[in-house]
Amino acid sequence: MSGQQQHPSAPRALGILGGMGPLAGATFALRMVQLTEAAVDQDHIPTILCNDPRIPDRSSAMLQGGESPLPAMQRGIRLLEAAGAGCIAVPCNTAHLWFDDLKGATRLPVLNIAEAVVQNLRRHSVVQGKVGVLGTPATLALGLYQRALEQAGYEAIVPEANDVQRHCVASIAAVKAGQIDAAWEPAAQGIRALVARGAQAVVLGCTELPLAVPHHRRGEFDCVLTDSIDALALAAIAHCRQQH
Numbered sequence: 001m002s003g004q005q006q007h008p009s010a011p012r013a014l015g016i017l018g019g020m021g022p023l024a025g026a027t028f029a030l031r032m033v034q035l036t037e038a039a040v041d042q043d044h045i046p047t048i049l050c051n052d053p054r055i056p057d058r059s060s061a062m063l064q065g066g067e068s069p070l071p072a073m074q075r076g077i078r079l080l081e082a083a084g085a086g087c088i089a090v091p092c093n094t095a096h097l098w099f100d101d102l103k104g105a106t107r108l109p110v111l112n113i114a115e116a117v118v119q120n121l122r123r124h125s126v127v128q129g130k131v132g133v134l135g136t137p138a139t140l141a142l143g144l145y146q147r148a149l150e151q152a153g154y155e156a157i158v159p160e161a162n163d164v165q166r167h168c169v170a171s172i173a174a175v176k177a178g179q180i181d182a183a184w185e186p187a188a189q190g191i192r193a194l195v196a197r198g199a200q201a202v203v204l205g206c207t208e209l210p211l212a213v214p215h216h217r218r219g220e221f222d223c224v225l226t227d228s229i230d231a232l233a234l235a236a237i238a239h240c241r242q243q244h
Helices: 022-035 058-064 070-082 094-104 113-123 137-141 144-151 161-176 180-196 215-220 228-243
Strands: 013-018 047-051 085-089 129-134 154-157 201-204 224-227
Touching: 013 022, 013 070, 022 047, 022 161, 022 228, 047 070, 058 094, 058 137, 070 085, 070 094, 085 228, 094 137, 094 144, 113 144, 113 201, 113 224, 113 228, 129 144, 129 161, 129 180, 137 144, 137 161, 144 154, 161 180, 180 201, 201 228, 224 228
Parallel strands: 013 047, 013 085, 129 154, 129 201, 201 224
Antiparallel strands: none
16 A cells, blocks of 8 residues: 555554455455444445455365465465555465464464354353364364364364265355355255254354355254354454454
């Protein structure tokens, strides 16, 4: 933002490293606006969205030896830095398997989506017990949420091996293909299967899954649903307000 001067009281912008997938990145930017308490335009948090779908697939890189997304993610972070971001949010759960590398690529704070989800569980008064996790094969196989939940005192439960494909992958793939209505049923089956195994809360641990399970239908489940898009947005709002 060379040549521009910010008002001394203006908050720094939130940089959003999106594109993983692009609808999830765009929805995160939308939810930032919808979840911010504001009376006028100027009360909102400035955001800079880098929504680059050219970033290589994260699950393929981790599980099948595909091209690493890290160089492309690092380029996105540099772009956000140059644009004037004061902190970075990455609305992709699987990208957080490279979290330490992303933190090391910037002088800016990088918000952690798994930590944000734990905070959101507590916000919903879920402070112990079994918490189910839906997510990509890589997120589940490499224990991103299992570690975070167990460190916070919860018992994490994940789908059975066959259910990862039938419930998680099918729903995520439908969202990525723009078939939002078709994404509902496999995600709903996945939630119900985890509740049947004792989960009192279920983490929608891929940022496509909150799109598959719209807000107006979440009351159909006998559990708390923790939306990783909303959890990260709330954490970003709190961080930016504290820095203001």
